[in-house]
Amino acid sequence: MYKSILITGGARSGKSTLAERKALAPCGRAVYIATAEIWPGDTEMAERIARHQARRGADWHNLHAPRDLCAALRGSDSAGGPPRLVDCLTLWMTNLLLAEADWRAEVRALAAETARQEAPVIFVTNEVGMGIVPENALARRFRDAAGWMNQAMAEACDEVWLAVAGYPTRVKPNEHTF
Amino acid sequence: MYKSILITGGARSGKSTLAERKALAPCGRAVYIATAEIWPGDTEMAERIARHQARRGADWHNLHAPRDLCAALRGSDSAGGPPRLVDCLTLWMTNLLLAEADWRAEVRALAAETARQEAPVIFVTNEVGMGIVPENALARRFRDAAGWMNQAMAEACDEVWLAVAGYPTRVKPNEHTF
Amino acid sequence: MYKSILITGGARSGKSTLAERKALAPCGRAVYIATAEIWPGDTEMAERIARHQARRGADWHNLHAPRDLCAALRGSDSAGGPPRLVDCLTLWMTNLLLAEADWRAEVRALAAETARQEAPVIFVTNEVGMGIVPENALARRFRDAAGWMNQAMAEACDEVWLAVAGYPTRVKPNEHTF
Numbered sequence: 434m435y436k437s438i439l440i441t442g443g444a445r446s447g448k449s450t451l452a453e454r455k456a457l458a459p460c461g462r463a464v465y466i467a468t469a470e471i472w473p474g475d476t477e478m479a480e481r482i483a484r485h486q487a488r489r490g491a492d493w494h495n496l497h498a499p500r501d502l503c504a505a506l507r508g509s510d511s512a513g514g515p516p517r518l519v520d521c522l523t524l525w526m527t528n529l530l531l532a533e534a535d536w537r538a539e540v541r542a543l544a545a546e547t548a549r550q551e552a553p554v555i556f557v558t559n560e561v562g563m564g565i566v567p568e569n570a571l572a573r574r575f576r577d578a579a580g581w582m583n584q585a586m587a588e589a590c591d592e593v594w595l596a597v598a599g600y601p602t603r604v605k606p607n608e609h610t611f
Numbered sequence: 612m613y614k615s616i617l618i619t620g621g622a623r624s625g626k627s628t629l630a631e632r633k634a635l636a637p638c639g640r641a642v643y644i645a646t647a648e649i650w651p652g653d654t655e656m657a658e659r660i661a662r663h664q665a666r667r668g669a670d671w672h673n674l675h676a677p678r679d680l681c682a683a684l685r686g687s688d689s690a691g692g693p694p695r696l697v698d699c700l701t702l703w704m705t706n707l708l709l710a711e712a713d714w715r716a717e718v719r720a721l722a723a724e725t726a727r728q729e730a731p732v733i734f735v736t737n738e739v740g741m742g743i744v745p746e747n748a749l750a751r752r753f754r755d756a757a758g759w760m761n762q763a764m765a766e767a768c769d770e771v772w773l774a775v776a777g778y779p780t781r782v783k784p785n786e787h788t789f
Numbered sequence: 790m791y792k793s794i795l796i797t798g799g800a801r802s803g804k805s806t807l808a809e810r811k812a813l814a815p816c817g818r819a820v821y822i823a824t825a826e827i828w829p830g831d832t833e834m835a836e837r838i839a840r841h842q843a844r845r846g847a848d849w850h851n852l853h854a855p856r857d858l859c860a861a862l863r864g865s866d867s868a869g870g871p872p873r874l875v876d877c878l879t880l881w882m883t884n885l886l887l888a889e890a891d892w893r894a895e896v897r898a899l900a901a902e903t904a905r906q907e908a909p910v911i912f913v914t915n916e917v918g919m920g921i922v923p924e925n926a927l928a929r930r931f932r933d934a935a936g937w938m939n940q941a942m943a944e945a946c947d948e949v950w951l952a953v954a955g956y957p958t959r960v961k962p963n964e965h966t967f
Protein backbone atom coordinates (compact mmCIF):
# COMPACT_ATOMS: atom_id res chain seq x y z
CA MET A 434 0.00 0.00 0.00
CA TYR A 435 1.07 3.58 -0.57
CA LYS A 436 2.59 5.37 2.38
CA SER A 437 2.69 9.01 1.33
CA ILE A 438 1.12 10.79 -1.62
CA LEU A 439 1.25 14.39 -2.84
CA ILE A 440 -1.64 15.50 -5.04
CA THR A 441 -1.09 18.81 -6.77
CA GLY A 442 -3.18 20.70 -9.29
CA GLY A 443 -4.81 24.01 -10.13
CA ALA A 444 -7.83 25.54 -8.46
CA ARG A 445 -10.97 23.41 -8.98
CA SER A 446 -8.97 20.62 -10.62
CA GLY A 447 -10.55 17.93 -8.45
CA LYS A 448 -7.55 17.47 -6.12
CA SER A 449 -9.54 17.25 -2.90
CA THR A 450 -12.13 14.83 -4.29
CA LEU A 451 -9.39 12.55 -5.60
CA ALA A 452 -7.54 12.75 -2.27
CA GLU A 453 -10.67 11.95 -0.27
CA ARG A 454 -11.48 8.90 -2.40
CA LYS A 455 -7.91 7.64 -2.02
CA ALA A 456 -7.89 8.26 1.75
CA LEU A 457 -11.09 6.26 2.30
CA ALA A 458 -10.06 3.39 0.04
CA PRO A 459 -8.11 1.25 2.57
CA CYS A 460 -10.66 1.05 5.40
CA GLY A 461 -13.62 3.32 4.71
CA ARG A 462 -12.62 5.95 7.26
CA ALA A 463 -9.90 8.55 7.46
CA VAL A 464 -8.65 11.59 9.34
CA TYR A 465 -9.09 15.01 7.75
CA ILE A 466 -6.47 17.58 8.77
CA ALA A 467 -7.64 21.03 7.71
CA THR A 468 -5.03 23.79 7.51
CA ALA A 469 -7.30 26.73 6.68
CA GLU A 470 -7.04 29.54 9.19
CA ILE A 471 -10.57 30.88 9.50
CA TRP A 472 -10.40 34.64 9.81
CA PRO A 473 -13.32 36.66 11.17
CA GLY A 474 -15.34 37.94 8.24
CA ASP A 475 -13.91 35.59 5.59
CA THR A 476 -17.30 34.23 4.56
CA GLU A 477 -15.99 32.90 1.22
CA MET A 478 -13.60 30.51 3.00
CA ALA A 479 -16.02 29.65 5.81
CA GLU A 480 -18.73 28.65 3.33
CA ARG A 481 -16.26 26.54 1.35
CA ILE A 482 -15.15 24.69 4.49
CA ALA A 483 -18.74 24.06 5.56
CA ARG A 484 -19.62 22.71 2.11
CA HIS A 485 -16.61 20.38 2.16
CA GLN A 486 -17.35 19.07 5.69
CA ALA A 487 -21.01 18.41 4.85
CA ARG A 488 -20.02 16.50 1.72
CA ARG A 489 -17.45 14.33 3.53
CA GLY A 490 -19.82 13.15 6.26
CA ALA A 491 -19.39 10.71 9.14
CA ASP A 492 -16.53 8.56 7.81
CA TRP A 493 -14.11 11.32 8.70
CA HIS A 494 -12.48 12.39 11.94
CA ASN A 495 -11.77 16.12 11.60
CA LEU A 496 -8.67 17.85 12.94
CA HIS A 497 -7.64 21.48 12.58
CA ALA A 498 -3.94 22.33 12.20
CA PRO A 499 -3.34 25.73 10.64
CA ARG A 500 0.27 25.80 11.88
CA ASP A 501 1.64 22.66 13.57
CA LEU A 502 1.17 19.96 10.96
CA CYS A 503 3.96 17.80 12.42
CA ALA A 504 2.13 17.55 15.75
CA ALA A 505 -1.12 16.72 13.95
CA LEU A 506 0.58 13.93 12.01
CA ARG A 507 2.31 12.50 15.09
CA GLY A 508 -0.87 12.68 17.15
CA SER A 509 -2.96 10.90 14.52
CA ASP A 510 -0.44 8.23 13.54
CA SER A 511 -0.59 4.56 14.45
CA ALA A 512 0.60 1.37 12.79
CA GLY A 513 -2.37 0.00 10.86
CA GLY A 514 -4.35 3.17 11.59
CA PRO A 515 -6.48 5.12 9.10
CA PRO A 516 -4.96 7.41 6.45
CA ARG A 517 -4.64 11.10 7.14
CA LEU A 518 -5.51 13.70 4.50
CA VAL A 519 -3.85 17.11 4.83
CA ASP A 520 -5.84 19.73 2.89
CA CYS A 521 -3.97 21.75 1.96
CA LEU A 522 -0.28 22.62 2.04
CA THR A 523 -0.64 25.96 0.24
CA LEU A 524 -3.00 27.31 2.92
CA TRP A 525 -0.51 26.09 5.52
CA MET A 526 2.25 27.99 3.71
CA THR A 527 0.05 31.09 3.64
CA ASN A 528 -0.28 30.82 7.41
CA LEU A 529 3.50 30.40 7.83
CA LEU A 530 4.20 33.47 5.69
CA LEU A 531 1.62 35.61 7.49
CA ALA A 532 3.17 34.59 10.82
CA GLU A 533 6.66 35.35 9.44
CA ALA A 534 7.71 31.84 10.44
CA ASP A 535 10.90 30.15 9.20
CA TRP A 536 8.96 28.33 6.48
CA ARG A 537 11.97 26.52 5.01
CA ALA A 538 12.69 24.94 8.41
CA GLU A 539 8.99 24.08 8.86
CA VAL A 540 8.83 22.39 5.43
CA ARG A 541 11.99 20.42 6.14
CA ALA A 542 10.52 19.27 9.46
CA LEU A 543 7.30 18.21 7.73
CA ALA A 544 9.23 16.26 5.11
CA ALA A 545 11.17 14.47 7.85
CA GLU A 546 7.98 13.79 9.85
CA THR A 547 6.34 12.35 6.71
CA ALA A 548 9.13 9.80 6.43
CA ARG A 549 8.51 8.69 10.03
CA GLN A 550 4.75 8.03 9.63
CA GLU A 551 3.39 4.50 10.05
CA ALA A 552 -0.11 5.08 8.65
CA PRO A 553 -0.61 6.55 5.18
CA VAL A 554 -0.72 10.29 4.65
CA ILE A 555 -1.99 12.23 1.64
CA PHE A 556 -1.12 15.87 1.06
CA VAL A 557 -3.11 18.18 -1.20
CA THR A 558 -1.29 21.18 -2.63
CA ASN A 559 -1.74 23.75 -5.40
CA GLU A 560 0.04 24.59 -8.61
CA VAL A 561 0.36 28.37 -8.41
CA GLY A 562 3.31 29.09 -10.69
CA MET A 563 1.97 28.62 -14.21
CA GLY A 564 0.53 32.09 -14.71
CA ILE A 565 2.08 35.46 -15.43
CA VAL A 566 4.58 36.79 -12.85
CA PRO A 567 2.40 38.53 -10.22
CA GLU A 568 2.77 42.29 -9.97
CA ASN A 569 2.96 42.47 -6.20
CA ALA A 570 6.02 41.30 -4.31
CA LEU A 571 4.12 39.39 -1.62
CA ALA A 572 2.41 37.23 -4.26
CA ARG A 573 5.80 36.53 -5.84
CA ARG A 574 7.21 35.48 -2.45
CA PHE A 575 4.23 33.20 -1.87
CA ARG A 576 4.60 31.69 -5.33
CA ASP A 577 8.30 31.00 -4.75
CA ALA A 578 7.71 29.53 -1.30
CA ALA A 579 4.84 27.32 -2.50
CA GLY A 580 6.93 26.01 -5.38
CA TRP A 581 9.89 25.32 -3.10
CA MET A 582 7.59 23.49 -0.67
CA ASN A 583 6.00 21.43 -3.45
CA GLN A 584 9.44 20.26 -4.58
CA ALA A 585 10.49 19.33 -1.04
CA MET A 586 7.26 17.47 -0.29
CA ALA A 587 7.27 15.73 -3.68
CA GLU A 588 10.72 14.42 -2.87
CA ALA A 589 9.52 13.25 0.56
CA CYS A 590 6.47 11.42 -0.80
CA ASP A 591 6.31 8.00 -2.48
CA GLU A 592 3.89 9.18 -5.14
CA VAL A 593 3.09 12.51 -6.81
CA TRP A 594 0.01 13.11 -8.97
CA LEU A 595 -1.13 16.15 -10.94
CA ALA A 596 -4.91 16.60 -11.12
CA VAL A 597 -6.18 17.86 -14.49
CA ALA A 598 -9.93 18.37 -14.98
CA GLY A 599 -10.65 15.86 -12.21
CA TYR A 600 -8.30 13.16 -13.48
CA PRO A 601 -5.00 12.17 -11.85
CA THR A 602 -1.89 12.12 -14.04
CA ARG A 603 1.14 10.42 -12.53
CA VAL A 604 4.27 12.49 -11.92
CA LYS A 605 6.19 10.16 -9.54
CA PRO A 606 7.19 7.43 -10.04
CA ASN A 607 7.65 8.04 -13.75
CA GLU A 608 8.56 5.35 -16.26
CA HIS A 609 10.41 7.81 -18.52
CA THR A 610 14.09 8.29 -17.77
CA PHE A 611 15.05 11.96 -17.94
CA MET B 612 -13.26 6.19 -33.72
CA TYR B 613 -13.39 8.66 -30.86
CA LYS B 614 -16.80 10.10 -30.03
CA SER B 615 -16.04 13.00 -27.71
CA ILE B 616 -12.78 14.69 -26.80
CA LEU B 617 -11.88 17.48 -24.40
CA ILE B 618 -8.65 19.34 -25.14
CA THR B 619 -7.48 21.61 -22.34
CA GLY B 620 -4.36 23.72 -21.97
CA GLY B 621 -3.01 27.15 -21.23
CA ALA B 622 -3.17 30.21 -23.45
CA ARG B 623 -1.21 29.70 -26.68
CA SER B 624 -0.54 26.06 -25.88
CA GLY B 625 -1.65 24.89 -29.32
CA LYS B 626 -5.05 23.57 -28.21
CA SER B 627 -7.01 24.92 -31.17
CA THR B 628 -4.51 23.73 -33.79
CA LEU B 629 -4.51 20.23 -32.30
CA ALA B 630 -8.31 20.23 -32.16
CA GLU B 631 -8.63 21.37 -35.77
CA ARG B 632 -6.27 18.68 -37.03
CA LYS B 633 -8.18 16.03 -35.09
CA ALA B 634 -11.56 17.30 -36.31
CA LEU B 635 -10.52 17.15 -39.97
CA ALA B 636 -8.88 13.73 -39.70
CA PRO B 637 -11.91 11.49 -40.33
CA CYS B 638 -13.28 13.05 -43.54
CA GLY B 639 -11.41 16.25 -44.36
CA ARG B 640 -14.23 18.56 -43.36
CA ALA B 641 -15.74 19.61 -40.06
CA VAL B 642 -18.10 22.03 -38.34
CA TYR B 643 -16.62 24.87 -36.34
CA ILE B 644 -18.81 26.09 -33.47
CA ALA B 645 -17.46 29.41 -32.21
CA THR B 646 -18.59 30.57 -28.77
CA ALA B 647 -16.92 33.98 -28.66
CA GLU B 648 -19.37 36.81 -28.10
CA ILE B 649 -18.09 39.64 -30.23
CA TRP B 650 -18.58 42.88 -28.35
CA PRO B 651 -18.54 46.25 -30.13
CA GLY B 652 -15.06 47.69 -29.84
CA ASP B 653 -13.26 44.47 -28.80
CA THR B 654 -10.77 44.62 -31.68
CA GLU B 655 -8.34 42.23 -29.95
CA MET B 656 -10.92 39.41 -30.06
CA ALA B 657 -12.28 40.34 -33.50
CA GLU B 658 -8.80 40.20 -35.02
CA ARG B 659 -8.08 36.87 -33.37
CA ILE B 660 -11.33 35.39 -34.75
CA ALA B 661 -10.62 36.70 -38.26
CA ARG B 662 -7.10 35.25 -38.17
CA HIS B 663 -8.42 31.86 -37.06
CA GLN B 664 -11.18 31.78 -39.72
CA ALA B 665 -8.75 32.72 -42.50
CA ARG B 666 -6.36 29.99 -41.43
CA ARG B 667 -9.02 27.32 -41.29
CA GLY B 668 -10.34 27.91 -44.81
CA ALA B 669 -12.98 26.16 -46.87
CA ASP B 670 -13.04 22.72 -45.23
CA TRP B 671 -15.05 24.18 -42.39
CA HIS B 672 -18.70 24.99 -41.95
CA ASN B 673 -18.86 27.83 -39.41
CA LEU B 674 -21.53 28.17 -36.72
CA HIS B 675 -21.81 30.76 -33.97
CA ALA B 676 -23.20 29.72 -30.58
CA PRO B 677 -22.21 32.07 -27.77
CA ARG B 678 -24.97 30.72 -25.50
CA ASP B 679 -26.96 27.72 -26.72
CA LEU B 680 -24.33 25.07 -27.36
CA CYS B 681 -26.81 22.22 -26.91
CA ALA B 682 -28.93 23.49 -29.80
CA ALA B 683 -25.83 23.92 -31.95
CA LEU B 684 -24.75 20.33 -31.25
CA ARG B 685 -28.24 18.92 -31.90
CA GLY B 686 -28.64 20.95 -35.10
CA SER B 687 -25.28 19.86 -36.51
CA ASP B 688 -25.44 16.19 -35.52
CA SER B 689 -26.06 13.26 -37.83
CA ALA B 690 -24.98 9.63 -37.83
CA GLY B 691 -21.86 9.42 -39.97
CA GLY B 692 -21.73 13.21 -40.17
CA PRO B 693 -18.62 15.39 -39.83
CA PRO B 694 -17.04 16.14 -36.45
CA ARG B 695 -17.93 19.33 -34.65
CA LEU B 696 -15.31 21.46 -32.92
CA VAL B 697 -16.47 23.72 -30.08
CA ASP B 698 -13.94 26.51 -29.50
CA CYS B 699 -14.05 27.22 -26.68
CA LEU B 700 -15.84 26.29 -23.46
CA THR B 701 -14.21 28.98 -21.32
CA LEU B 702 -15.56 31.77 -23.55
CA TRP B 703 -18.95 30.08 -23.33
CA MET B 704 -18.68 30.09 -19.53
CA THR B 705 -17.74 33.78 -19.63
CA ASN B 706 -20.94 34.45 -21.58
CA LEU B 707 -23.01 32.43 -19.08
CA LEU B 708 -21.54 34.33 -16.13
CA LEU B 709 -22.06 37.72 -17.76
CA ALA B 710 -25.69 36.79 -18.47
CA GLU B 711 -26.07 35.58 -14.86
CA ALA B 712 -27.31 32.26 -16.22
CA ASP B 713 -27.57 29.08 -14.12
CA TRP B 714 -24.22 27.84 -15.39
CA ARG B 715 -24.21 24.61 -13.40
CA ALA B 716 -27.48 23.59 -15.06
CA GLU B 717 -26.18 24.63 -18.47
CA VAL B 718 -23.00 22.58 -18.04
CA ARG B 719 -24.99 19.54 -16.89
CA ALA B 720 -27.23 19.89 -19.95
CA LEU B 721 -24.20 20.11 -22.23
CA ALA B 722 -22.65 17.01 -20.66
CA ALA B 723 -25.92 15.11 -21.21
CA GLU B 724 -26.21 16.39 -24.80
CA THR B 725 -22.63 15.27 -25.48
CA ALA B 726 -23.54 11.73 -24.50
CA ARG B 727 -26.42 11.76 -27.03
CA GLN B 728 -24.32 12.85 -30.04
CA GLU B 729 -23.93 10.50 -33.00
CA ALA B 730 -21.12 12.33 -34.80
CA PRO B 731 -17.86 13.15 -33.03
CA VAL B 732 -17.49 16.33 -31.02
CA ILE B 733 -14.30 18.00 -29.80
CA PHE B 734 -14.32 20.63 -27.07
CA VAL B 735 -11.49 23.10 -26.51
CA THR B 736 -11.16 24.58 -23.04
CA ASN B 737 -8.59 26.47 -20.96
CA GLU B 738 -6.57 25.74 -17.84
CA VAL B 739 -7.06 28.91 -15.80
CA GLY B 740 -6.40 27.72 -12.25
CA MET B 741 -2.64 27.23 -12.05
CA GLY B 742 -1.66 30.81 -11.22
CA ILE B 743 -1.86 32.87 -8.05
CA VAL B 744 -5.35 33.37 -6.55
CA PRO B 745 -6.76 36.40 -8.41
CA GLU B 746 -7.29 39.51 -6.33
CA ASN B 747 -10.73 40.33 -7.68
CA ALA B 748 -13.77 38.29 -6.70
CA LEU B 749 -15.22 38.05 -10.21
CA ALA B 750 -12.02 36.45 -11.50
CA ARG B 751 -12.13 33.96 -8.63
CA ARG B 752 -15.73 33.09 -9.47
CA PHE B 753 -14.82 32.60 -13.12
CA ARG B 754 -11.86 30.42 -12.17
CA ASP B 755 -14.03 28.26 -9.94
CA ALA B 756 -16.77 27.94 -12.54
CA ALA B 757 -14.30 27.10 -15.34
CA GLY B 758 -12.65 24.42 -13.22
CA TRP B 759 -15.99 22.91 -12.25
CA MET B 760 -17.05 22.87 -15.91
CA ASN B 761 -13.76 21.28 -17.00
CA GLN B 762 -14.28 18.46 -14.51
CA ALA B 763 -17.87 17.87 -15.63
CA MET B 764 -17.00 17.91 -19.34
CA ALA B 765 -13.92 15.73 -18.80
CA GLU B 766 -16.17 13.16 -17.15
CA ALA B 767 -18.62 13.38 -20.06
CA CYS B 768 -15.95 12.94 -22.76
CA ASP B 769 -14.27 9.73 -23.88
CA GLU B 770 -10.83 11.32 -24.05
CA VAL B 771 -9.11 14.24 -22.31
CA TRP B 772 -5.81 15.74 -23.47
CA LEU B 773 -3.66 18.50 -22.00
CA ALA B 774 -1.79 20.60 -24.58
CA VAL B 775 1.74 21.61 -23.53
CA ALA B 776 3.85 23.68 -25.94
CA GLY B 777 1.82 22.39 -28.89
CA TYR B 778 1.98 18.72 -27.92
CA PRO B 779 -0.93 16.66 -26.57
CA THR B 780 -0.40 14.77 -23.32
CA ARG B 781 -3.06 12.21 -22.48
CA VAL B 782 -5.09 12.66 -19.31
CA LYS B 783 -8.00 10.24 -19.99
CA PRO B 784 -7.89 7.32 -20.38
CA ASN B 785 -4.84 6.91 -18.19
CA GLU B 786 -2.92 3.67 -17.82
CA HIS B 787 -1.84 4.49 -14.26
CA THR B 788 -4.20 3.37 -11.51
CA PHE B 789 -4.62 6.05 -8.87
CA MET C 790 22.50 10.98 -26.90
CA TYR C 791 19.93 13.76 -26.93
CA LYS C 792 20.67 16.72 -29.14
CA SER C 793 18.16 19.34 -28.08
CA ILE C 794 15.79 19.48 -25.10
CA LEU C 795 13.15 21.96 -24.01
CA ILE C 796 12.27 21.94 -20.31
CA THR C 797 9.18 23.91 -19.43
CA GLY C 798 7.34 24.37 -16.15
CA GLY C 799 5.95 26.88 -13.72
CA ALA C 800 7.88 29.17 -11.39
CA ARG C 801 9.88 27.16 -8.82
CA SER C 802 8.99 23.86 -10.47
CA GLY C 803 12.61 22.68 -10.48
CA LYS C 804 13.22 23.33 -14.20
CA SER C 805 16.69 24.81 -13.81
CA THR C 806 17.92 22.12 -11.43
CA LEU C 807 16.74 19.39 -13.78
CA ALA C 808 18.33 21.15 -16.73
CA GLU C 809 21.65 21.58 -14.94
CA ARG C 810 21.80 17.92 -13.95
CA LYS C 811 21.04 16.89 -17.53
CA ALA C 812 23.62 19.29 -18.98
CA LEU C 813 26.42 17.97 -16.75
CA ALA C 814 25.55 14.31 -17.32
CA PRO C 815 27.57 13.65 -20.51
CA CYS C 816 31.00 14.99 -19.45
CA GLY C 817 30.76 16.72 -16.08
CA ARG C 818 31.04 20.23 -17.50
CA ALA C 819 28.77 22.48 -19.47
CA VAL C 820 28.21 25.99 -20.77
CA TYR C 821 25.65 28.17 -19.05
CA ILE C 822 24.04 30.81 -21.28
CA ALA C 823 22.17 33.31 -19.12
CA THR C 824 19.58 35.51 -20.80
CA ALA C 825 18.60 37.72 -17.87
CA GLU C 826 19.10 41.40 -18.56
CA ILE C 827 20.33 42.85 -15.30
CA TRP C 828 18.75 46.25 -14.84
CA PRO C 829 20.17 48.80 -12.40
CA GLY C 830 18.27 48.52 -9.14
CA ASP C 831 16.67 45.08 -9.79
CA THR C 832 18.07 43.52 -6.62
CA GLU C 833 15.54 40.65 -6.68
CA MET C 834 16.92 39.39 -10.01
CA ALA C 835 20.55 40.15 -9.18
CA GLU C 836 20.36 38.12 -5.97
CA ARG C 837 18.70 35.23 -7.76
CA ILE C 838 21.44 35.16 -10.41
CA ALA C 839 24.20 35.28 -7.77
CA ARG C 840 22.58 32.42 -5.84
CA HIS C 841 22.33 30.32 -8.99
CA GLN C 842 25.95 31.00 -10.05
CA ALA C 843 27.29 30.14 -6.59
CA ARG C 844 25.33 26.88 -6.55
CA ARG C 845 26.52 25.81 -9.99
CA GLY C 846 30.24 26.21 -9.25
CA ALA C 847 33.35 25.53 -11.31
CA ASP C 848 32.03 22.91 -13.74
CA TRP C 849 30.35 25.66 -15.70
CA HIS C 850 31.58 28.13 -18.28
CA ASN C 851 29.28 31.17 -18.02
CA LEU C 852 28.07 33.21 -21.00
CA HIS C 853 25.66 36.12 -21.04
CA ALA C 854 23.32 36.54 -24.02
CA PRO C 855 20.30 38.68 -23.24
CA ARG C 856 19.56 39.22 -26.93
CA ASP C 857 21.68 37.28 -29.47
CA LEU C 858 21.14 33.67 -28.53
CA CYS C 859 21.97 32.44 -32.03
CA ALA C 860 25.46 33.93 -31.81
CA ALA C 861 25.97 32.45 -28.34
CA LEU C 862 24.98 29.00 -29.62
CA ARG C 863 27.20 29.23 -32.70
CA GLY C 864 30.14 30.54 -30.68
CA SER C 865 29.92 27.78 -28.08
CA ASP C 866 29.25 24.87 -30.46
CA SER C 867 31.70 22.15 -31.44
CA ALA C 868 31.36 18.53 -32.43
CA GLY C 869 31.85 16.49 -29.25
CA GLY C 870 31.84 19.67 -27.19
CA PRO C 871 30.03 20.20 -23.87
CA PRO C 872 26.28 20.79 -23.68
CA ARG C 873 24.94 24.32 -23.53
CA LEU C 874 22.13 25.29 -21.15
CA VAL C 875 20.05 28.33 -22.09
CA ASP C 876 18.28 29.71 -18.99
CA CYS C 877 15.79 30.92 -19.88
CA LEU C 878 13.78 31.58 -23.02
CA THR C 879 11.03 33.59 -21.30
CA LEU C 880 13.52 36.18 -20.03
CA TRP C 881 14.94 36.32 -23.56
CA MET C 882 11.40 36.95 -24.90
CA THR C 883 10.94 39.70 -22.30
CA ASN C 884 14.10 41.35 -23.62
CA LEU C 885 12.89 41.07 -27.23
CA LEU C 886 9.52 42.62 -26.37
CA LEU C 887 11.09 45.48 -24.39
CA ALA C 888 13.40 46.19 -27.34
CA GLU C 889 10.41 46.04 -29.72
CA ALA C 890 12.29 43.46 -31.77
CA ASP C 891 10.69 41.25 -34.41
CA TRP C 892 10.34 38.39 -31.94
CA ARG C 893 8.67 35.98 -34.37
CA ALA C 894 11.67 36.27 -36.70
CA GLU C 895 14.08 35.89 -33.79
CA VAL C 896 12.33 32.74 -32.56
CA ARG C 897 12.33 31.24 -36.06
CA ALA C 898 16.06 31.97 -36.36
CA LEU C 899 16.70 30.32 -32.99
CA ALA C 900 14.72 27.24 -34.00
CA ALA C 901 16.75 26.99 -37.22
CA GLU C 902 20.02 27.52 -35.34
CA THR C 903 19.07 24.78 -32.88
CA ALA C 904 18.74 22.31 -35.75
CA ARG C 905 22.30 23.16 -36.90
CA GLN C 906 23.99 22.55 -33.52
CA GLU C 907 26.55 19.75 -33.16
CA ALA C 908 26.81 19.69 -29.37
CA PRO C 909 23.72 19.26 -27.19
CA VAL C 910 21.64 22.23 -26.15
CA ILE C 911 19.03 22.46 -23.40
CA PHE C 912 16.51 25.28 -23.21
CA VAL C 913 14.64 26.22 -20.04
CA THR C 914 11.34 28.03 -20.47
CA ASN C 915 8.25 28.90 -18.42
CA GLU C 916 4.60 27.95 -18.52
CA VAL C 917 2.87 31.32 -18.15
CA GLY C 918 -0.53 30.69 -19.71
CA MET C 919 -2.41 28.58 -17.15
CA GLY C 920 -3.73 31.39 -14.98
CA ILE C 921 -6.54 33.89 -15.41
CA VAL C 922 -6.30 36.22 -18.43
CA PRO C 923 -4.12 39.12 -17.23
CA GLU C 924 -5.84 42.48 -16.92
CA ASN C 925 -3.12 44.52 -18.58
CA ALA C 926 -2.54 44.33 -22.32
CA LEU C 927 1.26 44.10 -22.10
CA ALA C 928 1.02 40.99 -19.92
CA ARG C 929 -1.40 39.45 -22.43
CA ARG C 930 1.02 40.20 -25.29
CA PHE C 931 3.88 38.61 -23.33
CA ARG C 932 1.77 35.57 -22.55
CA ASP C 933 0.85 35.12 -26.20
CA ALA C 934 4.43 35.59 -27.39
CA ALA C 935 5.82 33.19 -24.78
CA GLY C 936 3.29 30.53 -25.71
CA TRP C 937 3.99 30.95 -29.42
CA MET C 938 7.73 30.67 -28.74
CA ASN C 939 7.28 27.57 -26.58
CA GLN C 940 5.40 25.85 -29.40
CA ALA C 941 8.05 26.77 -31.98
CA MET C 942 10.96 25.67 -29.78
CA ALA C 943 9.16 22.48 -28.75
CA GLU C 944 8.81 21.60 -32.42
CA ALA C 945 12.51 22.35 -32.99
CA CYS C 946 13.71 20.21 -30.07
CA ASP C 947 14.06 16.43 -29.91
CA GLU C 948 12.59 16.20 -26.43
CA VAL C 949 10.16 18.28 -24.37
CA TRP C 950 9.64 17.84 -20.63
CA LEU C 951 7.25 19.53 -18.20
CA ALA C 952 8.62 19.98 -14.69
CA VAL C 953 6.04 19.43 -11.91
CA ALA C 954 7.15 19.78 -8.28
CA GLY C 955 10.74 19.02 -9.27
CA TYR C 956 9.94 15.95 -11.38
CA PRO C 957 10.14 15.78 -15.17
CA THR C 958 7.08 14.52 -17.05
CA ARG C 959 7.63 13.69 -20.70
CA VAL C 960 5.73 15.66 -23.34
CA LYS C 961 7.75 14.75 -26.47
CA PRO C 962 8.17 12.11 -27.69
CA ASN C 963 4.85 10.77 -26.46
CA GLU C 964 3.76 7.16 -26.76
CA HIS C 965 0.07 8.08 -27.00
CA THR C 966 -1.26 8.73 -30.50
CA PHE C 967 -3.51 11.78 -30.56
